[in-house]
Amino acid sequence: MADAQEFLKDFPLLHTEMNGRPIAYLDNGATTQKPEQVIKAICGYYGGCNANPHRGAYALSVEATEIYENARKRTAAFIGAKRPEEIIFTKNATEALNLIAYSYGLTNLKQGDEIVITIAEHHSNLVPWQHVAHATGAALKYIYLEQDGNLSDEDIETKITERTKLVACTQVSNVLGLKNDVKKIAAKAHSVGAVCVVDGSQSVAHQKVDVRDIDAGHKMLSPMGIGVLYGKYDLLDAMPPFLMGGDMIEYVEEQQTTFAELPAKFEAGTQNVGGAAGLTAAIDYLTGIGFDRIEAIEKDLVDYALPQLRELPFIELYGCDTKRDNKTGIIAFNVKDVHPHDVATILDSTGVAVRAGHHCAQPLHKYLGLNASCRASFYLYNTREDVDRWIAALKKVREVLGYGA
Amino acid sequence: MGLEDIYTELVSEHSRNPEHRHALPGATCSLKGHNPSCGDEITLQLKVKDGVVEDAAFTGVGCAISQASTDMMVDLIRGKRTEEARALAQKFIGMIKGEITDEAELEDLDEALSLQGVSHMPARVKCAVLAWHTLDEALKEQGK
Structure with a gap:
């Protein structure tokens, strides 16, 4: 597609060589490459405005604070959050999920309660819930799959019950590349009074996402080391802090401390301002292109690759026979x-x-x-030539x- | 480093048809080795008597490099004294880490010497050394 060629020029790494050959980078599920615009934003921050935000009463620190808080506003608008305070910056999606597990899970769950997750979760949305289950005595239950790799509708209906206090689910499986109907799952969770946690790591860079999502930035062109937790204000407000220390406090006395308001309550210590600057540039870049075009590029590559792969008798494919229109640019084989x-x-x-x-x-x-298994995962700069190779x-x-x- | 330096005839042969991949009746010790990042998983079984590795075998799954490396190792250590087998394991690990490069010194690794090319492939070092680490651990336990 002509589009991908147009974007390719923005990604310097894709013009270098690997083992003496040009790179066909098909591991975008792990991390995406970074466009010049993002790299410049990070360099610009460290080269021109680096200071510790929220602290110094001097111009540089004020500027760093503005860059950081602007990233929060932009992120909120990008995913449709009601207010910027609902955006908590973390180091990655794993930290965001741990934050919920430790702060919400350990505080609110008890013996007799149930946590429901899916068998298709990344370890980051599975191991923390195991920990919560072990620590609180709550039971951990799984939603399994249909033959075609989609979540079992029957399991969604029967496993989420009045005992369920928390449902955690990825929006797109990082192996099978299938979109889950998280709206339906969230509605079911809310109908029984449970909270719903959605891992957006594999979705937010590829499709328009409408909040109630968690997301890591480096899989969406942004640098590693910055992730995002979105939570409804009232839920976050009621949760105890996760990490304690600088910047997340109101008053500290010898024996006790009161904590800052959202979002500072959940952002202890010096934050990744350079990462936030890169995230803002990534959001600008993606917004400028639009998800319709990104989805079209990925769909074209999948539609181009799958018939050719099916021709090869020695290739086994996973998650490629979905009967729903929910295949993303990830092919496991x-x-x-x-x-x-x-x-x-x-x-x-x-x-x-x-x-x-x-x-x-x-x-x-x-x-x-x-x-x-092996996994090829596409993004907006991939071409049919990459698939051919x-x-x-x-x-x-x-x-x-x-x-x- | 070309592919043919890694996937040699010998490596392909051992990985396709590992002679020693089977359960070992009468084993005196059994130890699991595991590479969590790639899913290589072997169980090494040894029959040790009077300080000699009388027989050995393995079961499990893994990539061509880990399977071939394990099969070659079992070939090499059968009939060796335990301290000799441990010394070979340490020598092999030294070779793969790039710490031992002297051909003469490495000669007694026999077929396993053909895996030397892996020392230039950081992504595959763990695959090659899995069995040898497991052997070293198993014999350390035996020695106690």
Whole structure:
């Protein structure tokens, strides 16, 4: 597509070489590359306005504070939050989810309560809930999958009950690349009085997201080390602080402390202002393009790749037979007889970067009867040529390991 | 570093048809090794008698490099004294870490020497050393 070529020029890393070859970067589910605009914003911050925000009564610190708080306002508008105070900056989605688990989960759950999550969760939206279950005596229940990889409607209906106090679900599976109907799940959770936690790591960069979401910035062109928690004001306001220390306090005395209002209450210590500057630039960049175009590019690549992959008798695909219109730009696969790690090494030798392993989703792999898988994930700068190179390299894999085609 | 330096004939052969991948009846010790990042998982079984590794075998799943490396290791240590087997494990790990490069010194690794190329591939070092670390741990336990 012409669009991708137009965006490609903005990404300096994609013009460099890997192992002496141009890079076909197909690991956007792990992190995206950064456009020049974002890199400049970070350099601009450190080169021109670096100071500790919220502290000094001098011009630089005031400027750093403005950059940081502007990022909060922009993020709030980007995902449709009612007010900027509902945006808490974290280090990543994992920290955001832990914040909820520790602050909300440990405080509000008890024996007899139930937490419902899905088997398709990333470890970051699974292990914290295991911890809450172990610590409080609450039960942890799973929503499993239909044959086509989508969440079981029956499980959604039957597992979320009046005992359920918290439902956690990803908006898009980071392995199967299928969109979940989080609106329906949230409605079901709210109907029984439970809170709903949505992991937006794989969605917010790719589709228009309408709040009640959690998100990490580095998967949406922004630098690593800045993530976002969105929560309804009243919920966040009622939650105790997570990390204690500087900047999150009101008064500190020898034996006790009162805490700051939102959002400072949840942002202890020096914050990642450079990351926030990069996040703002990423939001500007994505807003300028629009999600219609981004979704169209990803859909074109999936529609271009899947029929070719299905032609190859030695390729197994996962999550590619959905009967709903909910496939995103993520394709999980295996090469028959070959371990994913070997596949990734062989693709790497031709400059094609894919992920191999369990993608931080061991329970999902076990549920699917797999030890591990490979994953290609697209973004707006990927081209059909990248797909061609990926598929050409796949055809070589079995040969390298001495198997007949 | 070309692919052919890693996926040599020998590595492919051992990974496709690992001679020693089976359960070991009468094993005196059994230890699991695991690479959480990529999902390589082996269980190494040893039959040790009078300080000698009389027999060894493994079960599990993993990439070509980890499977071939394990199979070659079992070939190498059968019939060796435990301290000798541990010394070989440490030598192999030294080779993969790039700390031992002298060909003469590495000669007694036999077929496993063919994995030396992995020392230039940081992403695959863990795959190659998994079995050898597991062996080292297992024999350390035996020695206690």
